[in-house]
Amino acid sequence: MKLFGTMKVNEKGELEIGGCSAIALAKEFGTPLYVMDENLIRENCKQFKKAFAQEGMVTEVIYASKAFLNMAMCRLIQEEGLGLDVVSGGEMYTAFKAGFPMEKVYFHGNNKTEDELEMALTHGVGTIIVDNQHEMKILHGLCNRKNQRIDILLRVNPGIEAHTHAYIQTATHDSKFGESIYDEKLGDIIRFAQTSEYLRLKGFHCHIGSQIFEEKSFYGAVEVMVAFLQQVKEQYGFETEALNLGGGFGIYYSNGDDPVDVEACLSTMLKLLKAGAHTAGIRIPKVMIEPGRAIVGNAGCTLYGVGNVKETYGGKKYVFVDGGMTDNPRTALYGAVYEAGVANRMNAQPEERVTIAGKCCESGDIIIHGIDLPKVQGGDIICVASTGAYNYTMASNYNRIPRPAVVFVKEGKAKIVVKRETYDDVIRNDFAD
Numbered sequence: 001m002k003l004f005g006t007m008k009v010n011e012k013g014e015l016e017i018g019g020c021s022a023i024a025l026a027k028e029f030g031t032p033l034y035v036m037d038e039n040l041i042r043e044n045c046k047q048f049k050k051a052f053a054q055e056g057m058v059t060e061v062i063y064a065s066k067a068f069l070n071m072a073m074c075r076l077i078q079e080e081g082l083g084l085d086v087v088s089g090g091e092m093y094t095a096f097k098a099g100f101p102m103e104k105v106y107f108h109g110n111n112k113t114e115d116e117l118e119m120a121l122t123h124g125v126g127t128i129i130v131d132n133q134h135e136m137k138i139l140h141g142l143c144n145r146k147n148q149r150i151d152i153l154l155r156v157n158p159g160i161e162a163h164t165h166a167y168i169q170t171a172t173h174d175s176k177f178g179e180s181i182y183d184e185k186l187g188d189i190i191r192f193a194q195t196s197e198y199l200r201l202k203g204f205h206c207h208i209g210s211q212i213f214e215e216k217s218f219y220g221a222v223e224v225m226v227a228f229l230q231q232v233k234e235q236y237g238f239e240t241e242a243l244n245l246g247g248g249f250g251i252y253y254s255n256g257d258d259p260v261d262v263e264a265c266l267s268t269m270l271k272l273l274k275a276g277a278h279t280a281g282i283r284i285p286k287v288m289i290e291p292g293r294a295i296v297g298n299a300g301c302t303l304y305g306v307g308n309v310k311e312t313y314g315g316k317k318y319v320f321v322d323g324g325m326t327d328n329p330r331t332a333l334y335g336a337v338y339e340a341g342v343a344n345r346m347n348a349q350p351e352e353r354v355t356i357a358g359k360c361c362e363s364g365d366i367i368i369h370g371i372d373l374p375k376v377q378g379g380d381i382i383c384v385a386s387t388g389a390y391n392y393t394m395a396s397n398y399n400r401i402p403r404p405a406v407v408f409v410k411e412g413k414a415k416i417v418v419k420r421e422t423y424d425d426v427i428r429n430d431f432a433d
């Protein structure tokens with residue numbers, strides 16, 4: 001298992017994260033447990049900010065909160081000075097309740113409800129990323145009723161097929177997100193925004209997908225967007241003030257994953273942007289990116305307690321853990337591949353190939369299909385690495401399993417930021433008759 005951030009193996013052969021023994025964490029907070037390395041999240045925020053500032057353009061890094069969000073995370077993002085991308089009323093409400101500066105919030109979504117749009121106006125959200133023509137009209141009407149103006153970006157689809165799992169590509173021609181840059185109705189949308197008293201069209205947004213390793217997809221998006229901005233200027237006289245290039249930077253999960261070098265990639269994106277804008281005779285006063293996974297993915301791991309170990313008649317060896325697809329649906333959903341270790345015996349040599357399966361009533365409830373581990377027994381603690389993104393936020397109560405707690409660890413201290421759900425939480429909204 002590759003170790004990230006402050007992870008290390010201590011003199012007892014136990015895994016340590018943020019100076020805390022994984023075994024002590026499991027004892028104190030129970031399992032399954034999401035453990036987040038606070039220093040690594042902060043370092044990642046700083047790295048993105050620094051790397052994106054290196055070409056002297058006005059830039060903003062916006063954290064895509066769908067990857068991992070709760071009130072403590074909002075505070076951390078605020079302290080690190082990033083913007084916040086929210087995609088639902090729930091994410092927006094979390095930011096608002098955490099006291100996040102709402103002018104730094106960017107509200108996304110392909111099907112925002114009128115209530116959510118109204119909530120954004122009421123809470124002073126800084127920018128709404130309008131997904132489509134229909135939404136723009138609804139928002140205009142709402143602003144008219146409330147006599148309120150709002151900054152918007154229009155989400156466009158640059159038609160780039162990023163090399164990643166089909167479920168997380170977002171800019172193929174038939175994607176549900178945004179309006180295609182090739183679509184004729186784009187002219188009407190831009191003219192509508194230009195003449196609206198209430199909508200201040202600041203520019204455009206694109207996001208080509210997630211868990212992308214190919215730098216050329218990001219560079220391609222820059223080139224297509226520059227050409228698009230030039231066309232928009234020539235055809236509609238619209239000069240953009242801001243361009244948001246989205247997120248999507250892939251991370252290491254398992255052997256063979258080869259993430260881009262963030263510094264080099266961002267520098268090249270900005271250089272291409274500057275050179276392209278110069279040649280096209282356009283200005284791009286501000287540029288944004290929206291990383292999610294790359295900020296939190298490697299900073300999180302999940303600790304599980306082992307229950308049974310079972311060998312099937314067919315000879316397959318299962319290690320059953322006390323969580324599963326309810327806390328990490330990514331293996332079942334995308335065929336994601338994770339690495340893991342036995343946290344109480346990190347120095348033990350691998351001896352057998354096992355499948356790590358959960359406790360849900362579902363054959364596809366697998367966390368890792370086939371991993372070489374030392375002989376595992378009931379009572380061992382398994383650590384699955386790189387679960388910081390899209391695990392806690394995608395967790396469910398399937399089989400009425402309560403969701404795990406989340407702790408932030410730092411310099412030998414653990415702070416609970418989300419408490420474990422109880423059975424009473426699970427039935428909280430039920431009516432018996």
Ligand SMILES: Cc1ncc(COP(=O)(O)O)c(C=O)c1O
Nearest residue numbers: 064207210247248290291292293
């Ligand atoms: C609009 C938007 N921005 C940013 C992100 C963050 O993506 P990632 O976590 O891959 O950086 C996503 C998710 O794919 C998204 O849909």
Ligand SMILES: N[C@@H](CCCC[NH3+])C(=O)O
Nearest residue numbers: 066168210211330389390
């Ligand atoms: N949930 C996805 C990523 C989706 C990104 C948001 N558009 C994952 O776990 O990889």
